[in-house]
Amino acid sequence: MTNDASTPTLTAAPDHAAPTLDLPAGRRVELVVGPGGVGKTTVAAALALRAAVAGRRTVVVTIDPSRRLAQALGIDGSAAPGTLVAVHHAGATLDCLVLDTQHTFDAIVRAHSPSPQAAEAMLVNPIYRAMVRYLGGALEYAATAQVHMLAAAGQHDLIVLDTPPTANAIEFLEAPAQIAEVANNPAAKFLSQSGRFGMRFLGLGSGLMLKALEAVGGGAFIGDLGRFLRDFGQVLEEFQRRAGALAGMMTSPGTGVVLTTAATDFSVREALAFLSVLAERGLRIDGVVLNRFDAAVPPWPGDAVIAAALQGAPVGLDRVAELHGALLRQAASALRGAEALRGRWPTTPVCTVPRMDPPPTTLAELHALAMAVWPSVRR
Ligand SMILES: Nc1ncnc2c1ncn2[C@@H]1O[C@H](COP(=O)(O)OP(=O)(O)OP(=O)(O)O)[C@@H](O)[C@H]1O
Ligand SMILES: [Mg+2]
Numbered sequence: 001m002t003n004d005a006s007t008p009t010l011t012a013a014p015d016h017a018a019p020t021l022d023l024p025a026g027r028r029v030e031l032v033v034g035p036g037g038v039g040k041t042t043v044a045a046a047l048a049l050r051a052a053v054a055g056r057r058t059v060v061v062t063i064d065p066s067r068r069l070a071q072a073l074g075i076d077g078s079a080a081p082g083t084l085v086a087v088h089h090a091g092a093t094l095d096c097l098v099l100d101t102q103h104t105f106d107a108i109v110r111a112h113s114p115s116p117q118a119a120e121a122m123l124v125n126p127i128y129r130a131m132v133r134y135l136g137g138a139l140e141y142a143a144t145a146q147v148h149m150l151a152a153a154g155q156h157d158l159i160v161l162d163t164p165p166t167a168n169a170i171e172f173l174e175a176p177a178q179i180a181e182v183a184n185n186p187a188a189k190f191l192s193q194s195g196r197f198g199m200r201f202l203g204l205g206s207g208l209m210l211k212a213l214e215a216v217g218g219g220a221f222i223g224d225l226g227r228f229l230r231d232f233g234q235v236l237e238e239f240q241r242r243a244g245a246l247a248g249m250m251t252s253p254g255t256g257v258v259l260t261t262a263a264t265d266f267s268v269r270e271a272l273a274f275l276s277v278l279a280e281r282g283l284r285i286d287g288v289v290l291n292r293f294d295a296a297v298p299p300w301p302g303d304a305v306i307a308a309a310l311q312g313a314p315v316g317l318d319r320v321a322e323l324h325g326a327l328l329r330q331a332a333s334a335l336r337g338a339e340a341l342r343g344r345w346p347t348t349p350v351c352t353v354p355r356m357d358p359p360p361t362t363l364a365e366l367h368a369l370a371m372a373v374w375p376s377v378r379r
Contacts, residue, residue, distance in 0.1 A: 140175030
């Protein structure tokens with residue numbers, strides 16, 4: 001047998017070094033970023049709830065929350081797109097909003113069209129709708145634009161943004177500029193003169209976007225696109241102008257980032273790449289949440305003890321030893337991840353959050369998670 005009572009085991013990893021995170025008093029925007037599926041939506045909701053309970057007027061913008069989390073936050077479908085829903089916990093109120101890309105773009109169109117008629121014409125234009133739907137970066141642009149709008153409305157002290165499952169940080173950070181490029185009005189001339197080549201040059205000529213445009217416009221779609229860009233130039237310029245403001249918001253002292261990652265080799269590698277890009281671009285990293293961290297594995301009590309316990313059970317000693325070995329490997333990977341993050345970013349606090357069963361979805365569970373990560377949040 002591979003395990004016996006004397007086998008060295010990874011028990012209750014001494015995690016005294018695990019610091020907690022701080023939410024600096026001057027933060028008005030907190031971006032929760034990280035690789036896909038690591039717990040960004042969960043951590044964003046927990047942080048927002050924590051700040052609300054600490055007395056900050058807080059709103060969380062979530063993207064595609066799981067059904068159970070959406071239920072807990074009161075955003076499971078009944079609210080109109082773009083509306084704030086208030087939930088209450090421990091005497092505090094937290095505003096929640098589900099990001100709706102189309103709604104966010106439409107709001108910008110309405111606010112910046114020369115007349116309500118011009119706005120309606122643009123909103124129903126098939127080229128506009130295809131752009132919002134298929135253009136790479138539209139979701140990321142909408143997420144930052146939504147935060148910008150909430151900041152301008154001034155009703156909240158803190159806006160927490162759960163970010164889309166973007167493949168890497170660069171994609172997220174460059175989305176505003178990408179949209180701005182498309183919205184750049186002089187392109188209309190270029191497009192109408194250069195046709196398909198121009199489409200490709202502007203990064204529009206591939207995949208779904210091109211198919212969508214062909215579907216809506218038939219053979220004449222490039223000319224249509226040129227006209228579209230000319231007719232709605234004023235609004236498109238606003239998208240472009242706004243992109244500059246969004247990029248500025250990301251690096252302003254009022255904006256911080258919480259990087260969330262899962263405690264696996266793969267996610268930690270992605271997280272390290274994220275951190276480099278964020279730091280290079282001048283974003284303020286307030287800390288790392290190393291989520292679903294299972295470094296504590298009970299020691300092997302000895303073959304004889306296990307064999308006795310398994311009497312009559314449908315699994316054998318080998319299978320239990322195999323599972324225990326897998327847990328040990330997972331624990332070793334979690335510890336390696338924590339070490340790698342702390343080694344590369346010694347001044348950035350890394351806080352571990354254990355894997356919870358059941359996963360944290362109720363307000364009480366989210367608040368408990370956040371209390372362990374942010375025990376003291378100033379008003
Ligand atoms: N500490 C935890 N313990 C157990 N389960 C967790 C924990 N944190 C998150 N989860 C679960 O992991 C799953 C993924 O979490 P979540 O949706 O928050 O990740 P995400 O990073 O937002 O994913 P995506 O990139 O797809 O948006 C969910 O089922 C969530 O309930
Ligand atoms: Mg998510």
